[in-house]
Amino acid sequence: DTEVTQTPKHLVMGMTNKKSLKCEQHMGHRAMYWYKQKAKKPPELMFVYSYEKLSINESVPSRFSPECPNSSLLNLHLHALQPEDSALYLCASSQEARSTLEAFFGQGTRLTVV
């Protein structure tokens, strides 16, 4: 199984809502990542988890809250988002959090904040 699975595929939420994005992999990877991608732009790194511990937070606003309950799961909790947070949110994983290893991407969650 070389898949990274993200749910939901699409999400529309109001600015006062609370929602969560989920990511799952069963490749035994110990590093997982959240990226944000706006249209016609490259993916921007948000968070890196290594062995279930947060190792990088790229100055992401606190309305985005990551969680890694175990080595296979990664969540992104959303609260009080702004319309400019609308984007494709990509999860990725790799064997370890070293920048010399291939990262596998999920298909993304397309988020619209209204």
Place this chain on the structure above:
Amino acid sequence: GENVEQHPSTLSVQEGDSAVIKCTYSDSASNYFPWYKQELGKRPQLIIDIRSNVGEKKDQRIAVTLNKTAKHFSLHITETQPEDSAVYFCAAPQTNTGNQFYFGTGTSLTVIP
């Protein structure tokens, strides 16, 4: 993050012609350089990568060359086909954090049948 410049931002070629995309990076300690292809509405997928101990790597119609002295690497696609149309991203690691690579700005490739 790592400063990764990618050129051109858009590229149109006739089917059967070659396409070349170039990236430059700033961290001289970088040692892994992947290329990702992203089709419209889909996830980025690794198509080829190269490590700093080799200068060139080839996989069928796709090749990547690396010049560590000049700190640039290039993606070469030969005999282009319409299905090669996509956005291509290079990436290079930020070695002082050691944890992740940063993407170039992307090249939108259109192959005209």
